[in-house]
Amino acid sequence: MMKHENLYKYIIGIADNSLILGQRMGELCGHGPSLETDIACTNISLDLFGQVRSYYQYAAKIAGDNRTEDDIAMLRKEREYVNVLLVEQPNTDFAYIMTRHFLFDMYHYMFLQELQKSQDLTLSAIATKSIKEVSYHLRFSTDWIKRLGDGTEESHSKMQNAIDDLWTYTDELFHLTDADKAMVKAGVGVDVTKLKDTYYTKVSEILQEATLEVPESKYFQKGGKQGIHTEHMGYLLAELQYMQRAYPNMEW
């Protein structure tokens, strides 16, 4: 067992969410519905990957076993990724893309606000840096929720479908793993359970403004934080890891 195992797991838990969402947004490169949205989605992907590098570099330093940030990002097996199920959901259509992003951005923004107060100075520095970027992400996805929700009959129904489908993955954002609990206790981690009520209030306000119905379902999916993923994860990793697997140790 490594010396700072809980801290390592905690960092990976934060970073994997951004890595997987960044990969999903990056998939839109050249496939966005318009040039501007294409560029926006890939810019967001770049922000997320940039943040992820800071986290994985820190995790690699803590692990102290000669693994690099690239090894951690590219060479783990599916069960070793601990991102929430929400971020791995596929780019079904633009309504799904923006809904997934919005549901995560709201959480991400609130989470980073708290992480800035972490007693771990590296994590607090990354949070302070990242939140400036994430505030732009949240603004972007919120605008689209409103435009599409309160748009045409077709855009409204597509948005409602996406919200109804992705809602089931939101509760997992607020689950604490054992490593999370240890880090909260140490004053390093964020107690996400305390963010839950505010999150749902804020999300509901925006959905209502977008004339969308807030789902009432109390059935929620979970598993990502334990490494048990949906069927989409394997395909995503196949693409993400292809180059490193086919040409080990390749660099730019």
Added chain:
Amino acid sequence: MVTEKQHIDKTLIPILERVSDPEIPVLSIIDMGVVRSAVFENNIVKVQITPTYSGCPAMDVIGDDIKKALKDAGYQSEIKLILAPAWTTDWITPRGRKALEDYGIAAPLDAEADKDVLLHGKRLVKCPQCGSTNTKLVSQFGSTACKALFKCDDCQEPFDYFKCLK
């Protein structure tokens, strides 16, 4: 306590001013505010730089360019990337802001300026081509991480706006 003040050895400023952001060649890294310190330690120049955006791909190039410029001037150097305190557009110098505008990129205003445009508030972002404030936001995200895309409704030219980051 982290300090937001820069510590740059005076003799190094002219050298570092020759290094620019590869994506905005008119803006020196000094005017951009990414060099947080540059001091001599045992005959080695220790330089600390901070990224504008976490994923800014220019940082690696900037680090290499600093090393090269210092080497050409006869100095050994070590470059370190630091994250705290986080970069803000307030660190762009007045000379840097002017260089941006001369280059055709509108300099950052306050945090809400681009949002104001979207919400039909006050129009504040000035077109760097014709000077009109009759401009509108096309996209929050532009050609690089640090820019948003605007369009001027008077001269009809599209232009980049350096996003405000505070």
